[in-house]
Amino acid sequence: MTKISMLQNEIQKETETSLLGFWIYMMTDCIVFASLFAVFIVLRNNTAGGKAGSDLFSLSFILTETIILLTSSFTSGLALLAAQRSHLKQTVIWLCTTGLLGTSFLILELHEFTKLDHSGNSWRGSAFLSSYFTLVGTHGLHITIGLLWLFATLGYLYKKGLNEVSVRRITMFSIFWHFLDIVWIFIFSVVYLLGVI
Amino acid sequence: MNTSMYQSKAFKAYLCGFFLSLLLTLFAWFIVWRHVSSGHVVYSHLFIRISIVACAVIQMLIQFVFFLHLGREKKPRWNLHVLLAAIGVIIILVLGSIWIMDNLNYNMMNITPSQADSAF
Numbered sequence: 001m002t003k004i005s006m007l008q009n010e011i012q013k014e015t016e017t018s019l020l021g022f023w024i025y026m027m028t029d030c031i032v033f034a035s036l037f038a039v040f041i042v043l044r045n046n047t048a049g050g051k052a053g054s055d056l057f058s059l060s061f062i063l064t065e066t067i068i069l070l071t072s073s074f075t076s077g078l079a080l081l082a083a084q085r086s087h088l089k090q091t092v093i094w095l096c097t098t099g100l101l102g103t104s105f106l107i108l109e110l111h112e113f114t115k116l117d118h119s120g121n122s123w124r125g126s127a128f129l130s131s132y133f134t135l136v137g138t139h140g141l142h143i144t145i146g147l148l149w150l151f152a153t154l155g156y157l158y159k160k161g162l163n164e165v166s167v168r169r170i171t172m173f174s175i176f177w178h179f180l181d182i183v184w185i186f187i188f189s190v191v192y193l194l195g196v197i
Numbered sequence: 198m199n200t201s202m203y204q205s206k207a208f209k210a211y212l213c214g215f216f217l218s219l220l221l222t223l224f225a226w227f228i229v230w231r232h233v234s235s236g237h238v239v240y241s242h243l244f245i246r247i248s249i250v251a252c253a254v255i256q257m258l259i260q261f262v263f264f265l266h267l268g269r270e271k272k273p274r275w276n277l278h279v280l281l282a283a284i285g286v287i288i289i290l291v292l293g294s295i296w297i298m299d300n301l302n303y304n305m306m307n308i309t310p311s312q313a314d315s316a317f
Contacts, residue, residue: 020275020276023275023280024279027279027283028283030283030287031283031286031287031290034287034290035290037291038290038294038295039294041291042295042298059226059229059230062226063222063226066226067222070218070222071215073260073264074211074214074215074264077264078202078208081202081207082202087202178260178264181260182261185218185222185253185257186253186257188222188253189225189249189250190250193225193226193229193249194246194249196233197232197233197237197245197246
């Protein structure tokens with residue numbers, strides 16, 4: 001075996017190990033979300049005489065948020081696909097699209113939070129509102145961290161271009177982003193759709 | 198390098214996953230929208246609950262297969278094993294909490310807060 005192919009083998013192994021490690025981290029993160037879901041489901045009717053989900057949530061607003069996040073999950077997959085094929089320009093375009101969609105999702109969520117807060121339904125209002133803000137807020141925090149990570153990756157791409165390390169980073173980011181969308185499917189279904197019926 | 202990524206199989210898988218997810222999202226949303234805008238009479242509550250949860254679970258599986266390429270990795274498939282273990286923990290955590298707390302609610306229904314206090 002030549003020295004170069006040995007080095008490539010080493011890098012390949014390192015990538016596989018770190019991807020498995022990241023995957024295991026993702027699973028523990030899912031368990032964190034599961035416990036927050038359990039708390040929300042248990043407390044969802046404890047409104048302390050205040051407003052319930054059916055008075056607070058707007059169906060069309062939620063659908064907009066959901067479609068934006070779903071599309072960004074799709075585009076992050078396309079960025080990975082382009083990165084694996086060493087198309088730098090396509091990678092950057094799809095990563096930027098993902099960032100743009102993710103940012104608009106975050107703005108919509110913050111808008112919803114401030115609207116709830118201003119209408120007197122802050123997280124202090126009731127057990128239902130506390131658990132709602134904790135669950136959706138934790139998801140929003142993950143989205144924020146994901147966006148910072150995305151912009152850091154774009155900076156790395158600008159400086160170093162596409163190599164094994166940047167492809168690995170984009171792979172991890174897309175796994176993270178897909179999982180955030182899967183968590184959001186359940187927030188959309190359990191918190192919002194089951195909340196308004 | 199020569200073949201465009203938009204003609205590859207992987208791209209078609211992403212596209213397929215995206216459209217199926219979109220369809221399931223719109224379907225679940227539409228049922229709820231129709232139910233709410235008709236004044237809660239069109240469907241039974243049980244039907245709506247089951248279809249919302251079913252749509253969410255199917256969409257999760259679709260994204261696992263088409264976005265996260267589960268089942269197409271090399272053996273020994275550690276990813277799948279860890280995922281199944283996590284799903285087990287999640288089911289015990291969520292269903293167990295619902296089960297216990299609903300029982301608690303049911304058994305405490307006829308007790309006033311002051312009675313509950315004096316019991317301790």
